[in-house]
Amino acid sequence: MAPAAAAAAQPAPPSLSLPPSQFARLQPHAYLLAHLSPPPSSNQPSIRANGRAPSQFRVTSANTGSLTHTNGSAVVRLGDTTAVCGVRAEILHTEDIASWSVSRPTPASSSPTGNKRRKLTDSTAKLSAESENKEEDGDDESQIQDFSLLVPNLSLSTGCAPGFIPGAPPSALAQSLSHQILTLLHSTRLVRAEDLRIWYQPPNLGPEELERHNENEQMDVDAPQGEVDLEKNKEIKAFWVLYIDIMIISLAGNPFDAAWAAVLAALRDTKLARAWWDVDNEMVVCSDAVSEARKLSLRGLPISSTFCVFEADAASGWRAVVIPDAEEEKELDDSTRKGIQRRWVLADPDGYEEGLSQERICVVVDKEQDGKGKTVIMKLEKNGGWAVDTKELKTLVDISAQRWEDLKQILEQC
Amino acid sequence: MTDRRRINGPPSGTRPAVFAASLNSASNIATGRPQRQRQPNELRKIFLKTGLIPSASGSSYLEYEPSASLAAARSSPKCLIPPSSALKLACTVHGPKPLPRSATFSPNLVLTTHVKYAPFAARKRKGHIRDASERDLGVHLETALRGVIVAERWPKSGLDITITILEAEDDRWWGDAPDSHDAPWGIMNVLAGCITAASAAISDARIDCLDLIAGGVAAIVADESEDVEAKPKLMLDTDPAEHRVILSACVVAYMPARDEITEIWLKGDSSKALLGTDYKRSGHEALLDGAVDAARGAHSVLAEAVRESAVRFAGLAPGGGVMQ
Numbered sequence: 001m002a003p004a005a006a007a008a009a010q011p012a013p014p015s016l017s018l019p020p021s022q023f024a025r026l027q028p029h030a031y032l033l034a035h036l037s038p039p040p041s042s043n044q045p046s047i048r049a050n051g052r053a054p055s056q057f058r059v060t061s062a063n064t065g066s067l068t069h070t071n072g073s074a075v076v077r078l079g080d081t082t083a084v085c086g087v088r089a090e091i092l093h094t095e096d097i098a099s100w101s102v103s104r105p106t107p108a109s110s111s112p113t114g115n116k117r118r119k120l121t122d123s124t125a126k127l128s129a130e131s132e133n134k135e136e137d138g139d140d141e142s143q144i145q146d147f148s149l150l151v152p153n154l155s156l157s158t159g160c161a162p163g164f165i166p167g168a169p170p171s172a173l174a175q176s177l178s179h180q181i182l183t184l185l186h187s188t189r190l191v192r193a194e195d196l197r198i199w200y201q202p203p204n205l206g207p208e209e210l211e212r213h214n215e216n217e218q219m220d221v222d223a224p225q226g227e228v229d230l231e232k233n234k235e236i237k238a239f240w241v242l243y244i245d246i247m248i249i250s251l252a253g254n255p256f257d258a259a260w261a262a263v264l265a266a267l268r269d270t271k272l273a274r275a276w277w278d279v280d281n282e283m284v285v286c287s288d289a290v291s292e293a294r295k296l297s298l299r300g301l302p303i304s305s306t307f308c309v310f311e312a313d314a315a316s317g318w319r320a321v322v323i324p325d326a327e328e329e330k331e332l333d334d335s336t337r338k339g340i341q342r343r344w345v346l347a348d349p350d351g352y353e354e355g356l357s358q359e360r361i362c363v364v365v366d367k368e369q370d371g372k373g374k375t376v377i378m379k380l381e382k383n384g385g386w387a388v389d390t391k392e393l394k395t396l397v398d399i400s401a402q403r404w405e406d407l408k409q410i411l412e413q414c
Numbered sequence: 415m416t417d418r419r420r421i422n423g424p425p426s427g428t429r430p431a432v433f434a435a436s437l438n439s440a441s442n443i444a445t446g447r448p449q450r451q452r453q454p455n456e457l458r459k460i461f462l463k464t465g466l467i468p469s470a471s472g473s474s475y476l477e478y479e480p481s482a483s484l485a486a487a488r489s490s491p492k493c494l495i496p497p498s499s500a501l502k503l504a505c506t507v508h509g510p511k512p513l514p515r516s517a518t519f520s521p522n523l524v525l526t527t528h529v530k531y532a533p534f535a536a537r538k539r540k541g542h543i544r545d546a547s548e549r550d551l552g553v554h555l556e557t558a559l560r561g562v563i564v565a566e567r568w569p570k571s572g573l574d575i576t577i578t579i580l581e582a583e584d585d586r587w588w589g590d591a592p593d594s595h596d597a598p599w600g601i602m603n604v605l606a607g608c609i610t611a612a613s614a615a616i617s618d619a620r621i622d623c624l625d626l627i628a629g630g631v632a633a634i635v636a637d638e639s640e641d642v643e644a645k646p647k648l649m650l651d652t653d654p655a656e657h658r659v660i661l662s663a664c665v666v667a668y669m670p671a672r673d674e675i676t677e678i679w680l681k682g683d684s685s686k687a688l689l690g691t692d693y694k695r696s697g698h699e700a701l702l703d704g705a706v707d708a709a710r711g712a713h714s715v716l717a718e719a720v721r722e723s724a725v726r727f728a729g730l731a732p733g734g735g736v737m738q
Contacts, residue, residue, distance in 0.1 A: 067581055068484065068499040070534045080468045084580060086534030090428035097426060151423040153542065158530070159506030159576030161469045166528040166576040167544060169419050178421050241428045245533040247578060249504050250467040273431060273494050281437070288433045290491040351469065 024049065029314045029356055036310065036344050046341075050350055055399050057305070057348040060407065062261065062414040064269040071242075072270030074414070076262040079350060080252035085262035087270045088243045091198070091284050094236055097147055143193045143239075145186055152181040152244040154259055160251040161351070177256055181246070181263060184364065188302045188378050190267065191242070195296050198284055200237040200277035237277040238284045242270070253350035256362065260304045265411050270296050300366040302378045303407045305400040308349040309359035309387045312342045343387050347399060359385030361393070363400040371408065375401045420542055430538065433495055436589065447587050448483030448497040450649070450656040455704075457651040457711045458500075462611065464618040464723040472507035472619025474719065476611040481653050495588055498655035499537075501603060502581040505611040507619040509573035517572075522565035523621075524572045527556040529608060535582045536600075547598065551605055554679060558609050558629070558667035561676030564622040573621065577608050584655040597681050599633070599654040602665040605679065606631045609667045610712050617720045620727070625669035626716050627676065630708030632701050633663035634684055648700050650708040664701040668709035678702070 024031045031049060038044040047053060058079030067073035070086040094100045144150060156174040157166045164171055170178070185191065244266065246259045271293040273286035287293075345361075346353055364379035377397060382388060388396070416422050452458070459479035467473035480488065483497040510523060517524075529551040531540045544552075559575070583600035606629030613627045633652040636659040646661055654660060662682030666675050684697035 067502070067534060068496040069537055069581065073534070082466070084532070086532065086580075088534050088539055090423075090430050090539070092424050092426070092428045097424065148422070148424050151421055153420050153533070155532075155542070157576075158504070158578040159470060159473075159508065159528075159574070160467065162508050162511075166530065166574070175419055182421055241423055243423065243533065243539065247532050247580070249578065250469060250473075252469055271494075273433070275431070283429075283432060285434045285437065286431045286494075288435045288494045290494055293494055 024352070028352065032310060032353065032356055033312055033314075037312065037341060046344075048346060049352065054344050055347045057403060057406070058350070060261070060410055062265050062410050064265050064414045070266075071272060072266045072268070074262050074265035074269060076258050076265060078254060078258040078261070078348065080250055081248070081254060081258045081350075082250040083246055083248050083255070083258040083262040085244065085246045085259070085266040087266045088245070089240045089270070089272055090243065091275070092147065092149070092239045092241045093284065094238060099146075144189075144191065144196070147239060147241075149193070149196050149239055149241050150182065150185050150191060150244065151241060152178055152185060152246065152263065154178045154181065154246040154248065154255075156248050156251065156255070158247050158249055160248045164251075173255075177259060180256060181244075181259060184260065184302070184304075184379060185244075185263075188300065188364070188366070190264075190298050190300070190302065192297060192299065195272065195294075196240040196242070197236050198238040198240065198275045198277065200235055202233045202235075238275070240272055240275075242267075251351070253352070253354045254306050254348050257304050257306050257348065260364075261407065261411070264301065264303070265414060267296055267298060268411065272296065300368075300376075301404075301408060301411070302364050302366040303400070303404045304362060304364040304379070305347065305396075305403045306349065307345050307347050307361040307363075307396055307399075308353060308357040309361075309385060310344045310346055310353065310357045311385075311387065345388065345392065345396065347403075357384075359383070359387050361388055361396060363396055365397065365400045365404055367401070367404055371405065375404070417542065435493075435495065447589065447658070448481060448653075448656050450653070451482040452651075454647060454649045455707065457708060458653075460610070460712060460715045462614055462715050462719040464614050464719050465726055467504070467506050470506040470508055470615075470619075472615040472617070472621070474505045474611045474614035474618060475503070476505070476607050476614075477502045478607065481656065483656075498587075498653055499581055499584055501579075501583050501607045503577055503579045503604075503607055503611055505575065505577045505608070505615040507573065507575050507612075507615045507621070509619070510568045510571035510621065511573075513570055513572045519570065521569045523563060523568040525556055525560055525563065525565070525575070526572065527552045527559065527575045527577075527612075529555060529577045529579065531579045531582060535579045537584060537588065547601060551601065551608065554605055554677060555608050555612060558605075558627065558677035559612055559616070561667075561674070562613070562623045562625065562627045562669065563616065564624065567622050575612055575615070577612065579604060579608075583653065587655045587658075590658070599652075599660050599663055599681075602631050602663050602679065602681065603652075603654070605629060606665050606708070606712070609677070610716055614716055614719045614723070618723045625671045625674075626713060626720060627667050627669050628709040628713040628716050629665060629667055630705045630710070630712055631663065631665045632704030632708055633657075634661045634682075634697060634701060635659065636661060648704050650704050650711075662697065662701060664698070664705045666702065666705040666709055668706050668713075670710055670713045675706070 035049045036046050038046060060078050062074060062076045064074045066075065067086050071089045072087040074085050076083050154174050154177045156164045156171060157168060159166055244263055246262055248255055274292040275284050275286045278285040360383055362381040366376045366378055368374055368376060461477040462474060464474045466475050478500040480500040481498050484500060487497050513524060529548050530544055531548060533540050533542065583603040585598045585600040609627060609629030616623060617626065631652060632648060632650050634646050635649050635652060635657040636646045660682065662684035664680040667677035668675050680698060680701065684701050
């Protein structure tokens with residue numbers, strides 16, 4: 001009673017209307033719906049509560065190489081969502097891999113076949129180059145996966161949002177995001193295994209050298225043979241393991257896009273030192289010269305775009321999932337023709353919109369030949385509803401392709 | 415026992431890269447220890463900004479200016495081993511929020527501090543689970559802050575302060591043998607940064623405080639020099655990578671307006687240090703005064719950051735003329 005009396009005593013009685021921010025909190029669904037479908041009399045365009053058009057992404061910025069103790073690092077801001085990614089390279093010796101000698105035939109037995117292949121490619125280089133490439137690619141994938149050379153981990157317990165308790169084990173969301181990043185790294189085959197291998201070339205032993213010195217005239221004939229010998233002895237001594245750690249510093253919806261963009265930018269920034277097997281110390285030693293370090297050569301530039309579906313029916317989340325029959329379809333089509341939209345596909349949802357939608361679509365696309373070729377879908381994930389059909393998915397892929405162009409520019413500038 | 419909630423690397427573990435330069439000591443001298451370019455009482459520049467994390471009730475981001483050697487290494491990279499590092503951390507404050515039902519009654523605000531290094535923050539890769547030094551930092555931070563917050567204004571509520579360290583200070587120069595410095599000195603600079611950043615974030619969350627609290631570090635160092643006679647010197651805001659021997663270091667949490675200290679952490683032996691004849695005080699007094707001076711320096715940055723936060727808040731406030 002007392003506060004009411006006090007309010008009444010005030011000169012200006014409080015109005016019954018609520019400020020928008022409070023309305024947004026009390027009636028989130030109605031608030032967003034009112035923005036998306038304004039009354040026809042008001043002549044207002046249909047925009048989202050955050051002022052974006054339905055297919056508009058948030059302002060994105062990226063910055064790389066700012067962290068000192070990493071091989072590559074990036075900060076990506078997607079509106080209010082911020083992801084920091086650091087890539088640290090460590091060394092995995094093949095002698096530490098339990099299955100190394102089992103899974104891989106010993107160098108002595110494997111190299112003859114390897115040589116044969118090499119010789120073949122020499123003779124019919126152009127023809128078989130492609131097939132060999134494919135062969136090596138297959139090898140690639142299995143080594144990166146078998147020895148888990150890529151270790152992405154995403155952390156949400158940084159105080160990024162009120163729900164996540166710091167110090168607690170990673171939440172289900174964090175675990176699922178880490179795993180999605182891992183599978184995407186594997187399935188896009190972004191990192192080449194060849195970049196991660198550290199080779200060792202044992203020197204030719206004395207007697208052979210001497211012999212060759214004696215028959216100096218035959219050097220030209222011998223030389224290719226010698227090279228083949230060298231190839232035969234070449235062996236992998238170690239691998240680089242890339243620890244890719246992503247800290248979501250601030251979370252305001254759509255963590256996956258931000259995290260993946262950060263991973264991509266950090267991997268593009270990653271430099272690996274030149275490393276060799278030091279026989280005397282029996283370890284891998286790196287050179288600290290920047291001029292000798294090399295960047296990773298990534299395969300393509302897969303870029304992810306996330307969408308969510310907002311339905312006008314507030315109870316859509318409770319409704320039993322029934323695929324509409326022909327009549328209902330017709331009805332839906334009619335309503336859209338009349339201009340009464342009942343669902344909206346929103347690109348790059350923020351935290352507020354994510355909380356109001358059930359259905360989510362994630363599209364990862366790449367473009368061949370550095371943007372000049374055709375668009376390739378690397379991953380397509382859709383869950384939580386049946387609203388988006390083939391036709392709409394096609395438009396979403398087109399929007400993602402557009403997004404690819406934009407993000408490519410941003411990543412290239414940083 | 416592997417962590418099944420995270421993606422683990424190879425089961426046999428991996429080894430950090432070993433650089434050829436650190437194997438043979440001759441080339442150490444070639445690259446050389448980074449030199450301090452600042453005056454003994456000159457602090458590094460601090461970048462402090464509030465409100466970068468909108469989902470939190472208060473937040474701040476703090477970054478130290480890279481030392482001269484690091485800045486040079488960044489602009490013209492030659493060596494892959496960074497000469498030193500500069501502190502970068504993000505702090506968020508969530509609350510005040512009601513305590514869970516299961517919690518016992520508390521007439522005061524319950525403060526929880528949590529400090530975590532990112533795995534890539536230090537020269538040696540950190541684990542995902544907090545280790546003892548991180549918990550220790552959290553406790554130090556909590557004692558520093560508890561004296562500032564007016565806790566009885568929020569009974570039955572909790573306040574969570576989370577700090578993520580993206581880049582930490584080095585404990586020693588990388589070229590020194592691992593046992594050449596007896597204590598992890600870098601953690602003291604990190605604590606000073608945590609205190610300053612947390613104070614900014616708490617003010618940004620509009621929690622009532624007695625005063626702004628700033629952290630400062632001072633150390634007594636014996637520098638590399640030709641003559642053995644050289645006296646140990648008092649330096650403010652030391653970067654441990656730049657000094658060969660740190661005899662003693664001290665970090666304080668200091669409230670300038672009230673001239674009060676809520677936290678002192680002094681490490682090393684300061685009694686033996688014979689400062690020059692112009693120092694009439696004993697070693698640890700000089701050290702404390704130095705740390706307080708450093709905190710005063712940090713306070714000016716802090717005050718500016720909090721002022722910015724207040725301006726932003728005034729602009730956003732519902733009564734600020736947006737409505738009606």
